[in-house]
Amino acid sequence: xxxKPGAIGERDAFGIIAPAGPVTPDELQxxxxxxxxxxxxxxxxxxxxxxxxxxxxxxxxxLQDLHEMFLDRRVKAIMCARGGYGSLRLLDKLDYExxxxxxxxxxxxxxxxxxxxxxxxxxxxxxxxxxxxxxxTKNKGRNWEALRDVLLSGREFRLDLTxxxxxxxxxxxxxxxxxxxxxxxxxxxxxxxxxxxxxILFLEERxxxxxxxxxxATHLRLCGGFEAVSGILLGSFLDCGESSxxxxxxxxxxxxxxIPVVSGIPxxxxxxxxxxxxxxxxxxxxxxxxxxxxxxxxxPQ
Numbered sequence: 001x002x003x004k005p006g007a008i009g010e011r012d013a014f015g016i017i018a019p020a021g022p023v024t025p026d027e028l029q030x031x032x033x034x035x036x037x038x039x040x041x042x043x044x045x046x047x048x049x050x051x052x053x054x055x056x057x058x059x060x061x062x063l064q065d066l067h068e069m070f071l072d073r074r075v076k077a078i079m080c081a082r083g084g085y086g087s088l089r090l091l092d093k094l095d096y097e098x099x100x101x102x103x104x105x106x107x108x109x110x111x112x113x114x115x116x117x118x119x120x121x122x123x124x125x126x127x128x129x130x131x132x133x134x135x136x137t138k139n140k141g142r143n144w145e146a147l148r149d150v151l152l153s154g155r156e157f158r159l160d161l162t163x164x165x166x167x168x169x170x171x172x173x174x175x176x177x178x179x180x181x182x183x184x185x186x187x188x189x190x191x192x193x194x195x196x197x198x199x200i201l202f203l204e205e206r207x208x209x210x211x212x213x214x215x216x217a218t219h220l221r222l223c224g225g226f227e228a229v230s231g232i233l234l235g236s237f238l239d240c241g242e243s244s245x246x247x248x249x250x251x252x253x254x255x256x257x258x259i260p261v262v263s264g265i266p267x268x269x270x271x272x273x274x275x276x277x278x279x280x281x282x283x284x285x286x287x288x289x290x291x292x293x294x295x296x297x298x299x300p301q
Contacts, residue, residue, distance in 0.1 A: 002279065003125040005105045007298040008077050008151040013041040015075035016133055017065040018048045018056035020111040021084020023134060025049060028081060031136035034144055043075050055086045062086065063093055066115075070102045077151060082134040083110030088183075090115070091192045096122040105151055105298070107275070108132050109268065110206070113179030118192035120177075120279045126297055129179050129202070129267065130275030139272045147275040150297060157277055157293035161262055161286070167251050169286040170260030172231030176282045176293070178202035180268075185216045188223050197228040200284055200291075202276060204235035204268025210245055213237070217253045226254060231284045232261045233291065236268035260286050 014035050016028070032042050045065030050057030069078045091114060100123035107128045108116065116127040128150070131143045150157060177199040178184065184203070187193040205213065220226055232254065237246050247263050254261055262284065266272040277297040284291045 001124045003100060003103045003123060004297065004299040005103050005126060006076065006301045007154045008105060008148070009301060010152070011039050011041070012076035013043050013074045015043045015045070015069040015072060015078045016048060016081055017045040017062070017069055017078060018081040019062045019066055019090060019115060020056065020080070020086035021054060021082050022051035022056040023049065023081045027134050031133040034136055034141055038144070038148060041074070043069070043072065045069060048081060054084065056081070059089050059093065063090055066090070067095055067098060070099050070104060075104065077105035077107065080108035080112045080132050082132050083108065083112055085111055087111045087114035088186060091118045091190070094118065099123055100125060107147065109204070109273065110180050111183060113183040114187060114192070116179055116278050117177070117184070117187060117194060121192060121194040124279070126277050126279040128275050128277055131273050143273050150275050154296055154298055154300060156295065157280060157282070157297055159265070159274065159291040161284070161289040161291055164262045164264040164289070165247065166286045167234070167247055167261035167263050168254065168259065170231070170258070171283070171285045171287070172200055172260050173283045174198045174200045174230040174281070176200050176202065176276060176280050177278055178233070179204070181205045181213070181216050182208065185219050188220070188225065195228070196225045199229050200231045200233065200282055201229045202233040202235055202265065202267065204237065205240055206238045206269040208240050210241045210249065213240055213246065214249050214253070217250060221253055226257060229259060231259050233265045233284065234261070234263035235265045236270035238269040260284060262286060
């Protein structure tokens, strides 16, 4: 069953949690001020500034913040503070029943991919691959404005692809799903990953060498993942080598599949990071050069 979170009101509160890597108050201050300047109160998780070595506190503390934000009636949208590492450790401990009963907007990317996909898979809740608080001021704040527009408007999601590069032409229809390539690879074979069958899959990555990208993409092909999807969107592959080489690698691995592939989508670790809903039926078309949702991302409040 598909669940849609409520659209965000002009003065609704954003809850901030750190389910992965640690953060400091200074790292989050500019993002908090940006949200508040737009008229939205900010509620911080009680454990958000706890820190271990590479985690924002132990698993129990990070879980507590996530569960409390879904239960907090003041909070209408939950934004993750950063990625890093740690989301995978929470998947088998999440209270999916409670999350489903308190459906809210949930936003993040990079390591947060694990939570976006698991929550969608276990509850049917549409989640949002979009900016984290720590880099909310990137792109001169336009990423935040684009995110807010998606959550406030209730309009169908639409992305103009005229600035992108067609790797393989065609038209596809399916449910939008995806995120960080390495996280998706690590999740394959677990009970927390949605089926890729018929999906329009979007991928992004940061700081991986070309041979490691090749290894991960090949792993997905050998798992049958690419054969199952209806179309592929390649986002930012920041610090991963030349974009032409990355396109060539994906073109080679995806050859013979007969599905449309488009690269250069402005999502992921680059300066521009658009918000893409996970779980929404959509259509991509390389002739019309658009990606358009066939349903709304949220329900009226």
